Amino acid sequence: MILLQALVRLLSAVNAAVLTVGRQLAWIALAIMVIVILAQIFFRYVLGDALAWSEELARFFMLWMTGLIAPSAYRWGGFVAIDMLPQALPARLAATLNLALLSVAMMVLVVAIQLGWSDVFGFGGRFATASLKLPLSLVGGEDLVVRRAWMMASLLVCMILMTAVNVELVLRSLIRLIDPNSTIAAVPESAMLAGAD
Amino acid sequence: MLLWFLPAFLVFLMIGMPVFFGLLAAPGILLVLDGQERNLATLYRNVYTGMDSFPLMALPFFMLAGELMNRGGITLRLVEFSQAVMGHLRGGLAHVNILSSILFAGLSGSAVADTSALGSTLIPAMEKNGYSRRFAAAVTAASSVIGPIIPPSGIMIIYAYVMGESVAALFLAGIVPGVMVGLGLMAMVRLMADRYDLPKAERIVNRGQTVSPVENLIARILARINFIGLLWGAHVLTASAMGIEETPVIPVLVVMAAITEGFFRFMRTRMSEDVRVVWKRAVVPLQTPIIILGGILVGVFTPTEASVVAVAYAILISFFILRSMKLRDLPAIFMKSALGSSTVLLLVGAAVAFKTVVALSHAPESLAAFILSLSDNPLTLLFLINILLFVVGMFLDAGPAIIILGPILGPIFTDIGVHPVHFAIIMSVNLTVGLATPPMGLVLFVASGVSGERVESISKAILPFLAVEVLVIFLITYIPAISLTVPRLTGFIQ
Numbered sequence: 001m002i003l004l005q006a007l008v009r010l011l012s013a014v015n016a017a018v019l020t021v022g023r024q025l026a027w028i029a030l031a032i033m034v035i036v037i038l039a040q041i042f043f044r045y046v047l048g049d050a051l052a053w054s055e056e057l058a059r060f061f062m063l064w065m066t067g068l069i070a071p072s073a074y075r076w077g078g079f080v081a082i083d084m085l086p087q088a089l090p091a092r093l094a095a096t097l098n099l100a101l102l103s104v105a106m107m108v109l110v111v112a113i114q115l116g117w118s119d120v121f122g123f124g125g126r127f128a129t130a131s132l133k134l135p136l137s138l139v140g141g142e143d144l145v146v147r148r149a150w151m152m153a154s155l156l157v158c159m160i161l162m163t164a165v166n167v168e169l170v171l172r173s174l175i176r177l178i179d180p181n182s183t184i185a186a187v188p189e190s191a192m193l194a195g196a197d
Numbered sequence: 198m199l200l201w202f203l204p205a206f207l208v209f210l211m212i213g214m215p216v217f218f219g220l221l222a223a224p225g226i227l228l229v230l231d232g233q234e235r236n237l238a239t240l241y242r243n244v245y246t247g248m249d250s251f252p253l254m255a256l257p258f259f260m261l262a263g264e265l266m267n268r269g270g271i272t273l274r275l276v277e278f279s280q281a282v283m284g285h286l287r288g289g290l291a292h293v294n295i296l297s298s299i300l301f302a303g304l305s306g307s308a309v310a311d312t313s314a315l316g317s318t319l320i321p322a323m324e325k326n327g328y329s330r331r332f333a334a335a336v337t338a339a340s341s342v343i344g345p346i347i348p349p350s351g352i353m354i355i356y357a358y359v360m361g362e363s364v365a366a367l368f369l370a371g372i373v374p375g376v377m378v379g380l381g382l383m384a385m386v387r388l389m390a391d392r393y394d395l396p397k398a399e400r401i402v403n404r405g406q407t408v409s410p411v412e413n414l415i416a417r418i419l420a421r422i423n424f425i426g427l428l429w430g431a432h433v434l435t436a437s438a439m440g441i442e443e444t445p446v447i448p449v450l451v452v453m454a455a456i457t458e459g460f461f462r463f464m465r466t467r468m469s470e471d472v473r474v475v476w477k478r479a480v481v482p483l484q485t486p487i488i489i490l491g492g493i494l495v496g497v498f499t500p501t502e503a504s505v506v507a508v509a510y511a512i513l514i515s516f517f518i519l520r521s522m523k524l525r526d527l528p529a530i531f532m533k534s535a536l537g538s539s540t541v542l543l544l545v546g547a548a549v550a551f552k553t554v555v556a557l558s559h560a561p562e563s564l565a566a567f568i569l570s571l572s573d574n575p576l577t578l579l580f581l582i583n584i585l586l587f588v589v590g591m592f593l594d595a596g597p598a599i600i601i602l603g604p605i606l607g608p609i610f611t612d613i614g615v616h617p618v619h620f621a622i623i624m625s626v627n628l629t630v631g632l633a634t635p636p637m638g639l640v641l642f643v644a645s646g647v648s649g650e651r652v653e654s655i656s657k658a659i660l661p662f663l664a665v666e667v668l669v670i671f672l673i674t675y676i677p678a679i680s681l682t683v684p685r686l687t688g689f690i691q
Contacts, residue, residue: 026539027531030257037254037505041498055251062254062542063245069532070539078540079215080594082637086213097212104209105218108225115241155245158543 004175005184011168012187019072022161026069029061036061053131060132060151067158075165075187091180099173102166109163116156120149201227202555216597217540220547224554236557240550247549248542251501252358257538258504259349262485262511263305264534267314269515269522271482275300276318278479281400281472288390289398290323291336292383298340299379302347303486304507306354308632311341312640316647327396331654338644338655339662340382342629345595347375349489349504352595352625355545359552359600360607362621364500365493369684370622374673378626381665389661401471408477412518416480421457423480423487428453434686481518485510494687541596548600561605568609575613579674582606583627587667590631594639598628615677618690622680626673630666633659 040054073079086094132146168187175182202224209219221240228236266272279296286292297315305311316337323333345352348368357364389395408416432453436444465473489507492498498506515522555561572578589598603624610620632640635656645652673679684690 023532023536024528026535027528030261030531030535031527033254034258034261034505034508037258037502038509041502041506045497058254059249059251062257063249065257065535066248066539066542069535070543073536073540074215078536079217080540080544080639081213081215082210082592083213084636085211101212101214101218104214104222108218108221111225111237112221112241112244115238119238119242119245151249152245155248 001175001178004171004178005182008168008171008175008184011164011171015075015164015168018161018164019075022068023072026065029065029068033058033061033065053133056129056131060129060146063151063154067154067156068161070158071161071165074162075168077187092177095173095177095180099170099177102170102173106163106166106170109159109166112159113156113163116152116159120152120156202551202558202560206551210592216594217544217547220544220551220597224551228554236554240554243550243553244543244546247546250358252354252364252499253542253545255349255354255364255501255504256351256541257534258501258508259306259351259354260310260538261531261534262504262507263307263310263314264530265508265511265515265522266304266482266485267310268526268530269511270519271304271511271514272297272301272314273318274475274478274482276315277402277475278483280398280402281475284398284400286390287397288386288395290319290326290328291332291386291390291395293398294319294323294333294336295340295343295379295382295386298337298343299347299376300483302344302375303349303489304482306345306349306351308341308344308629308640309643311344312337312643313647315341316644320644320648322402326398329658330648331650331658334644334648334650334655335658335662336382336386337647338633338638338640339659339666340379341640341644342633342666343375343378345629345632346371346378346626348372348486349500349507350625351541352599352629353621354500355596356599356603356621356625358545359549359603360617360621362617363689366618366684366689367621367625368490368493368500369687369689370618370680371625372683373679374622374626374669377672377679378666378669381669382662385661385665401469401475404471406471406474406478408474409518412481413477415518416477419484420477420480421454421461423484424457424460425450425453426487428456481514544594544597545600548597552600552604555601556604564605565609568606569613573613575610575615576675578610578613579615579623582610583623583670583674586624586627587631587634587670590628591634592637593631595625595628595632598631599624616681616690618684619677619680623670623674627670630663630670633666634663635659 036054036058040051040058043054044050086097089097127148128145129148129151134144134146172184172186175184205227206219206223209223210216214222221244225237225240228234228240276293276297279293279300280289283289283292283296294315297319298311301311301315305314316334320330320333320337323336324330344350348371350368350371353367353371354364356362357367386395429450432444432449468476485507488510489503492503492506493500512522512527568578568582571581586598586602589602606624607617607620611617632638635641635652638656641652641655641659644650644655648655681690
């Protein structure tokens with residue numbers, strides 16, 4: 001039990017630190033999306049010159065925004081679920097059910113990482129994106145073509161981070177199974193969460 | 198074997214699995230059991246391609262715009278404006294709550310945002326005014342479903358994306374149904390006001406407010422332009438109804454400007470200084486829906502571009518007109534929107550993946566055959582489908598429900614002669630109302646969180662309002678003109 005608690009503290013600290021970085025990058029990605037699409041409108045109407053790369057660039061950042069911040073939402077319980085049954089059950093039973101659900105989630109995540117890995121480093125990832133290049137020619141180098149793999153990696157990173165979160169949640173759930181009143185059992189709540197519908 | 202996708206998913210859902218994992222685990226497990234492991238890659242890849250879409254980008258942008266306007270104090274101005282318009286009636290603050298929801302719906306596309314933004318100001322105010330807390334929470338939750346019906350609308354962006362419809366047509370089709378829900382709720386409040394003797398309220402909460410000279414000037418000009426725009430719209434419609442092709446532009450505009458100025462001078466004498474200030478303070482924020490819809494209507498913006506223009510406009514007025522925001526507030530607002538939209542985008546991706554694999558199983562065809570075997574009368578089928586959607590909406594959020602059921606149900610009804618946009622509105626409105634239905638309505642939980650009242654007691658108090666909303670759903674279902682007239686007049690559908 002003491003070992004378990006130490007493990008949770010460690011993993012929790014690591015996750016909290018990594019996800020904080022992810023959230024910072026995610027809001028910057030959203031800000032870049034706003035700027036890119038505003039630039040797209042500006043170029044089309046004011047300069048009369050439609051940009052070829054703006055939509056794809058914005059999509060690039062949208063995927064990375066999602067990949068980097070969704071694990072935070074998962075950790076804070078922001079993934080919509082119907083929790084009527086777990087709430088109606090006695091504490092130990094609820095913890096057991098929760099553990100079972102987390103195992104299924106773990107299975108999904110592990111398979112997703114395998115598939116994502118072979119996608120990113122496989123054949124499909126080597127293709128170039130339709131329009132994205134890093135304009136290194138501006139600084140005297142050669143333009144670097146952005147590969148699809150760089151975009152596809154967003155979901156892989158998302159799944160890896162979510163797996164780390166899931167492991168933490170499993171450990172917390174184990175603690176709750178042993179001692180339902182343990183203060184370490186729940187992830188500290190955040191006021192950041194907001195729904196979308 | 199694969200026919201068990203849907204039941205397996207529902208079981209996962211009922212025992213408390215997050216929707217995202219349920220959408221992937223149910224088909225995933227069945228694929229493995231069926232010896233089709235290679236289709237797991239299809240499942241995974243569709244999560245990615247399902248999210249990788251430019252039209253979907255309107256979701257994070259509209260969420261961001263709503264968040265900015267809320268933080269920037271625009272919500273409060275809308276509430277004060279609504280109170281100046283309807284506060285003096287019996288059941289005043291309940292009316293104010295509904296009118297604010299209608300106005301807020303034009304800025305945001307989310308019922309949850311509506312509930313939390315309006316609830317946090319209006320529920321305490323209503324309590325102070327003598328309403329019970331659960332009634333206040335119930336009105337807030339019931340009226341917040343207008344948010345995703347009146348454009349912009351996150352749910353309709355998702356529907357259009359999955360079904361390949363035009364976002365603009367759906368947005369336009371939602372205007373009248375959304376206003377109808379609002380008016381219906383107001384009628385219900387009116388009835389209850391007689392029965393339970395609901396209190397009136399002051400029209401003005403904060404006396405002696407002022408507008409800065411710059412905003413005063415901008416508001417006066419914009420209000421006049423809006424009014425002339427209204428007159429011009431009426432003029433164009435009458436002219437085309439009378440079969441007149443061309444009308445002189447300049448003389449008509451001069452006459453309209455004169456009428457407008459006369460009207461404003463006349464109104465000036467009828468309004469107290471405080472009321473005038475409240476109206477003026479609402480003018481600048483209320484340009485948002487005009488910019489969004491106007492831009493899409495004229496064809497200047499795609500919906501995604503309109504959403505980003507709404508973001509820019511919100512930042513602009515929060516910084517320079519309202520002066521309510523500082524640069525250092527922005528990261529937290531952006532982060533909150535990114536957080537909220539990331540879960541929705543992942544859900545969309547997972548639901549698209551689920552849908553693709555379900556399509557492999559021919560389950561949609563068998564379901565369609567089953568539905569068509571029930572009756573060959575479209576009206577009966579529409580009735581049955583509304584009941585199905587209502588039950589689904591009780592348990593499932595509107596977004597996932599649309600992605601899963603839309604591609605199955607949409608084609609059936611288009612085949613038997615229901616207009617695709619009409620069906621889109623039936624489905625969106627029904628599932629949106631589902632957000633406020635017990636036991637699992639999302640906004641009930643948000644309203645409970647904002648008010649501190651238990652979900653069960655809000656669920657009871659909301660019933661009369663839900664009855665009104667169900668009535669509106671059936672009106673929309675059986676009178677297609679309610680949804681189709683506006684997009685038809687503007688030429689967005691045939």
